[in-house]
Amino acid sequence: MLLSAKLSVLLQLVGALAVPALQPYDSLAGLTRDEVDAFARSVKVVGGQPIPPPIKDTSLKLVVDKDHQWKPLRAGDQRGPCPGLNALASHGWLPRTGIVTPGEIVTAVQNGYNMEWKRAVLVTYAAFLVNGNHLTNLLSLGGMSWLTGHAPPPPALASGLNTHGTFEGDASLTRSDAFLGDNHSFNETLFQQLVDISNKVGGGKYNASAAAEVRFQRVQDSIARNPTFNFANPRFNTAFVEAVFPIVFFIDGRLRAAGETGLDLKVMRGFFEDHRMPKDFHRRGTVSSASDSELDFVQAAHDYIPGFNNGSARVVNNFVADPNFMGTQTELVCALYEKFVNSTVALYPNPHGELRKALNQNLDNFYVAAEAHCDQIKPYN
Ligand code: HEM
Known part of the structure; x- marks a missing residue:
């Protein structure tokens, strides 16, 4: 009797602990x-x-x-x-x-x-x-x-920017697709690919030419390996902007004023891996929305359409266009807003x-x- 009373208290306690703590x-x-x-x-x-x-x-x-x-x-x-x-x-x-x-x-x-x-x-x-x-x-x-x-219990979200499929998306520069692994931590293999491309086409720096090729390679990789790859709005918009953010915002303002257009790869690693700015980092001397020439260059360097891999078969190399795609830049902003x-x-x-x-x-x-x-x-x- 005493045992079953104790058991019941214990079960109540376990029940209380199982209530999701937000x-x-x-x-x-x-x-x-x-x-x-x-x-x-x-x-x-x-x-x-x-x-x-x-x-x-x-x-x-x-x-x-x-x-x-x-x-x-x-x-x-x-x-x-x-x-x-x-x-x-x-x-x-x-x-x-x-x-x-x-x-x-x-x-x-x-x-x-x-x-x-x-x-x-x-x-x-x-x-x-x-x-x-x-x-x-x-x-x-x-x-x-x-x-x-x-x-919190499903269908609630786990919360935060790590949450896949709301803002965080596929084909990131240095983070894996959620389907393939950790979608939020720095990934050394991906960073090395970025370094290789920057050495090949950016003269050893991450510049617009390097951004264009890294962006393209990451999309191709997701098409080939991620059956759930989603490159439709809003990811279609944010993926390009994020590819040029490092060039627009991580180059020291004094270097930029002197004409520098590429980001040093050690500085880039500092930001991406260690959340660390260079010792005496100066911000740029003009405001920017990152929607200028670098963005146009990266978008125009290859043919892209918004879409996804899944179709009905959910297999890789099965990229289909998003039927709801709207074309112009203004429409993209509204599509993003509506989404x-x-x-x-x-x-x-x-x-x-x-x-x-x-x-x-x-x-x-x-x-x-x-x-x-x-x-x-x-x-x-
Ligand atoms: C203004 C508020 C901002 C929010 C809420 C935000 C949020 C995010 C999120 C959720 C991602 C992940 C997207 C993904 O790759 O799946 C991301 C990526 C990124 N963000 Fe931000 N961000 C903001 C501002 C900035 C600023 C100011 C910079 C640069 C100075 C920046 C640089 C980047 C870069 C470079 C990536 C791509 C990382 C990668 O693909 O490896 N973001 N941001």
Whole structure:
């Protein structure tokens, strides 16, 4: 009798432990209304916030100053697939924990790299809508760790930028496709391929010619090895932009001003592997959205169509065009905008209360980056 009473207490305890413990930065997608309400009671609800304004001083500037020295990771710090954000966190321009607000990202990418404000808003809120926590206003630059606790139950997401298929996608320069392995950590084999190509066509640097060939090779590799390869919108857009980000933002502003167009490969490894900027890194002296000549060059260097490998057979070397493809650059921005709004609705089909309010604010924030070109979609009004 005593034994069965003890057993019952034990079973209750095990049951309690099996309830998924959410961290304040975990996504709430897929949770029931009751689960969202319970979560809201357990955290400080901050909700969606206005976007911080553009920074005023956009001059060439020292970024690695005495307050922004590189520090190694501590247990539990989150880093993920984005070398740009990882380095900002390891230099203290973003919280070193890697648990950040979208407003902090918008300001940090301007301060650290002189990224144009609207581009920063577009990328940040796209990612935050699908990977962030709208009640606490927090996002993990990585994902789950041993500190993160249990994953929320399916179909909820594990949270953070590591989450495959929302923002993070296939054919990355230095990260494996999720189907083939670790989609967020630095991959030495892939980096060596990039080095080989840069030595062959970039004169030993990662320049536009090297970016064009690495981009092409990574797509060919995914077509040949990943039966789930997805190169449709939004990945079709982000994959090209990310291939030129290192040239646009990681070349020291003083070298750029002197005409340098290629990124030193040791500097590149520092950013990509160690989240580390060079000792006295200066940001570029002009703002950029990375949608200039390098991007055109990389896109035009080979024939690309948005599409995927799976068809109906889900086999490799079976790349088919995305039937929903829209052609022009303006349409691409609107397609990207529409895609992320639709993904948000798929994750949060029927939000209530504070969650609905926060989603509306963050959707409005996201639209600011697209308003010059596209009609606003208001799914929750
Ligand atoms: C503004 C907010 C930003 C967000 C939310 C963001 C997020 C991401 C994510 C989720 C990825 C993974 C995509 C993938 O390869 O599957 C990524 C990749 C990348 N990001 Fe960012 N990023 C941001 C800004 C930046 C900035 C400012 C830079 C450069 C200074 C940058 C450089 C890169 C590069 C080079 C990659 C490609 C890595 C690779 O393919 O190996 N990002 N970013």
